[in-house]
Amino acid sequence: MSYVIGVDLGTSAVKTVLVDRRGKVVAEHSESYPLSQPKPGYSEQRPEDWVEKTLLSLKRLMEETAIEPSEIEGLSFSGQMHGLVLIDGEGTVLRPAILWNDTRTTAQCRRIEETLQDKLLGIARNRALEGFTLPKILWVQEFEQELLDQAALFLLPKDYVRYRLTGKYAMDYSDAAGTLLLDVTGKDWSSEILDAFQLPHSICPPLVESFDLCGTLLPEIAEQSGLLPDTKVFAGGADNACGAIGAGILAEGQTMCSVGTSGVVLSYEERKEVDFEGKIHFFNHSEKDAFYIMGVTLSAGYSLEWFKKTFAPSVSFDELLEGISDIPAGSCGLLFTPYIVGERTPYPDANIRGSFIGMDAGHKLPHFTRAVLEGITFSLRESIDILRASGKKIDTVISIGGGAKNENWLQMQADILGAEIVKLESEQGPAMGAAMLAAYGCGWFPSLQACASAFLRPAQKYVPNSETVASYEKLFALYQSVYGVTRQLSGQLSEYRG
Template sequence: MSYVIGVDLGTSAVKTVLVDRSGTVVAEHSEAYPLSQPKPGYSEQRPEDWVDKTVLSLRLLMEGNDISPAEVEGLSFSGQMHGLVLVDGEGVVLRPAILWNDTRTTAQCRRIEDTLQEKLLGIARNRALEGFTLPKILWVQEFEPELLDQAALFLLPKDYVRYRLTGQYTMDYSDAAGTLLLDVAGKSWSADILDAFHLPHSFCPPLVESFDECGTLLPEIARQSGLRPETKVFAGGADNACGAIGAGILEEGQTMCSIGTSGVVLSYEERREVDFEGKVHFFNHSERDAYYIMGVTLAAGYSLTWFKDTFAPDVSFDELLSDIGSIPAGSNGLLFTPYIVGERTPHPDAAIRGSFIGMDAGHELPHFARSVLEGITFSLRESIDILRASGKQIDRVISIGGGAKNETWLQMQADVFNAEIVKLESEQGPAMGAAMLAAYGCGWFPSLQDCAREFLRPARAYSPDPEAVQVYDKLFGLYQSVYGATRELGAALSAFRG
C-alpha cells in the first residue's frame, strides 16, 4: 500500500494526516505552538516552533501505526497565508514572523495605495490590507531597517518549514498571490511593485506550482521524523487554496462556504481578466493556470463563540442551538450583524461594529442564537451575490467547517443562498488538500480533478425551501441597510470603547 502525508501549518497548531490511495485518512496528529502578542495589534510566532512541531507531529503520526516509512511516497503542505519570515544569506531567521492577523501596518497600506494607485489592482488584483505581506515588509523597512538590510530573502510560513525540511527555497503561486508582490495574471514577481518600494528582485524566492516537487527530506530531518530521506516533498499551497482542493473546488462553477473562526466563500475561476474592483480577493489557485475568488466574513464562527461565551457560557454549542429549529426564519424580527471585529467583504472596514436590531420583550435565547446564525449567513451571502453579479452561476455550494455541523444551519444556508448545500462524508479541510497535492505530484492520478473524484464523497444535500427563500430575500435587504445606518453611530461610539 502507498500513502501520502498532508501537513497543514495553521496559526495555532500544525496538523498532519496520513492518507491512502482511496483518500481514507488512516492516521492524524496535531501539535500546538504559542502565539506572541507583544503589543496591541501585534501577532508573531517563532518559525523554529513551526519546524520543531512539524517534525514532532510527523514522527508521532508514523509511530501511531504500523505503516512502514517506505510506503510513504511523499508529503505536501497547506500553510497560513501572508506571514512574513525574513532570512539572511545563511538561511537564519532574523526576527519573529509577523502573522496574517497582525494589524500594525495600516500606515503602510495607505503608503502602498498612494504609491501604486490604480496599478495595485491591475497587478496584484487585491487591495492593500493589513494582513498581506508587503505592508509587513514596509513596516520592517521603516522601523527595523538594519534587519531588512541583512535579509537575503522573504518567505511565507510553510515555505520556511519546507526549506528546513529540504534545504530548497521556493514559493508556490497560490501563496505568493497573497503577498501583493505577485503579478497574479502574469504569474511572476512584479518588477513595478518591487522597484516602487526599493526592494531588490533577489528578495523574492523562485516560483513553482503547488504540485511541483521541491526535493526530498534532508537526512537529519528524515531521522527525526521517522520517514525516509527519499520521501518526496511537494510545494503545497495557501490554506484557502488547499481548503478548496480538499472540498473539490477544481472546476468552473464550483463554490464552497467555509465557516470557521472567520467565514469564507470561495469559487473556482478561469477568467484571468475578470475585474471585481477589489471587492473580493482574487488569488492564483493551486490548480495550474486557475484562480479563485474569495469573500471573507471576519467574525463568522467567532460571532457564535462570542455569543455563547457571553450569554450562555454554561451550555454546550449543541444545547445552545437545540431549539433554533422551532424559531421561524427571521427570528421573529430580530436581526444580527456580525461586525464584532470589523468586516472584510464587502465592507473593508476595521471600525464598524456589530448590532442586534429589533429586540423586544418576546425574544428569548433561541431567537438570539438563530439570529446570530442568520446574520453570519447573510454576511456570507454578500460574497455569493458579488460572484453572481460577475456572471457566475452558483446553484450548488459545498459547506465545510463549523457551519456544516448543524443541520438547521445547513438548511439555513440553502435558503439564504438559494442554492443546494452539500455536506461531505469526510472533511479534513486544508490538510486533505495538501495530501491531494502530494498524491497528484506522486503520479497517482492524471489530474487533481481525478484525485478529488476518488478522495471526496458527498454525504447529504440540502435543497432551498421556496417559502424560506422569499422570507430571507426580504430580510436580507434589511440586513444590507444596517451597515450604512450604523457606520457613523459606530464611529461615534468608538470614543467610549476601552
C-alpha cells in the same frame, strides 16, 4: 499500501492527515500553538512553534498508525496565508511572524494605494488590505528598518516550515498571490511594485507550482518526524486554494463555502481578464494556470467561538447549537453583524465593529446563537451576490469547515444563499487538498480532477425552502443596511478600545 500526508498549518494548530490511495483518511492528528497579541490589532506567532508542532504531529501520526515509514510516498502543505516571516542569510528568523489577521498596517495600505493607484489592481489584482504581506513588509521598513536590512528573504508560514524540513526555499503561486507583490496573471514577482517601495528583488523566494517537488526530508528532520529521508516534499498551497482542491473546486462553475476562523466563498475562475474592481479577491489556484475568486468574512467561526467563550463558556458547541432548531428564521427580530475584528468583503474596513440589533427581554441564549449563525451566513451571502453579478451561475455550493458540522446551519446556508448545499462524505478541507497535491505530485493520478473524482464523495444535500428563502430575503436587506448606519459610530468608538 502507499500513503501520502497532508499538513495543514492553521492559525491555532497544525493538522496532519494520512490518506491512502482510495482517498480514505486513515488517521489524523493536530497540535496547537499559541497566538501572541502584544498590542491591540497585533497578531503574531513564533515560526519555531510551527516547526516543532508540525514535527510532533507527524511523529504522533506515525506512532498512532504503526504504518511503516517506507509506505509514506510524500507530503504536502496547506498554510495560513499572508503571514510575514523574515529570515537572514543563514535562514534565521529575525522577528515573530506577523499574521494575516494583524491589523496594524492601515497607514501602509494607504501608502500602497497612493503610490500605485490603478496599477495595483492591474498587477496584483487585489486591493491593499491590512491582512496582506506587502503592507507588513512596509510596516517593518518604517518601524524596524534594521531588521529589514538584515533580511535575505521573506517567506509565508508554510514555506518557512517546508524550508526547515527540506533546507530549500520556494513559494507557490497560490500563496504568492496573497502578498500583493505577484503579477497574478503574469505569474512572476512584480518589478514595478518592488521598485516602487525600494524593496530588493532578492528578497522574494523562487516561485513554483503547488504540486512541484521541493526536495526530501533532511536526515535530522526525518528522525524527529518518524519518516524516512527520501520522503518527497511538495510545495503545497494557500489554505483557501487547498480547501478548494479538498472540496473538488477544480472546474468552471464550482463554488464552495468554508467556515473556519474566517469564512470564505470561493469559486473556480478561468477568465484572466474579468474585472471585479477589487470587490473580491482574485488569486492563482493550485491548479496550474487557473484562478479562483473569493470573498472573505474575517470573523465567521471566530464570531461563534467568541460568542460561546463570552456568553456560554460552560456548554459544548453541540449543546450551544441544539436550541437553534426551535427558533424561527430571523431569531425573533434579533440581528447580528460579524464585524468583531473589522471586515473584508464587501467592506474592506478595519474599524467597523459588530453589533446585535433588536434585543428585547424575550431573547434567550438560543435566539442569540441563531442570530450569530444567521449574521455569519448573511456576510457570506454578500460574497455570493458579487460572484453572481459577474455572470456566474451559482446553484450548488460545497460546504466545508465548521459550517458543515451542523444540519440546521447547513439548511440555513441553503435558505440564505439560495442554493443547494452539498456536504461531503469525508471533509478534511485544506488538509485533504494538501494530501491531494502530494498524491498528484507522486504520480498517483494524471490530474487533480482525476484525484478529486477518486477521493471525494457527496454525503448529503440541503435544498432551499421557498418560504424560508422569502423570509431571509427581507431580513438580508435589513442586514445590508446595518454597515452604513454603524460605520461612523464604530469610528467614533474606536478611541475607547484601548
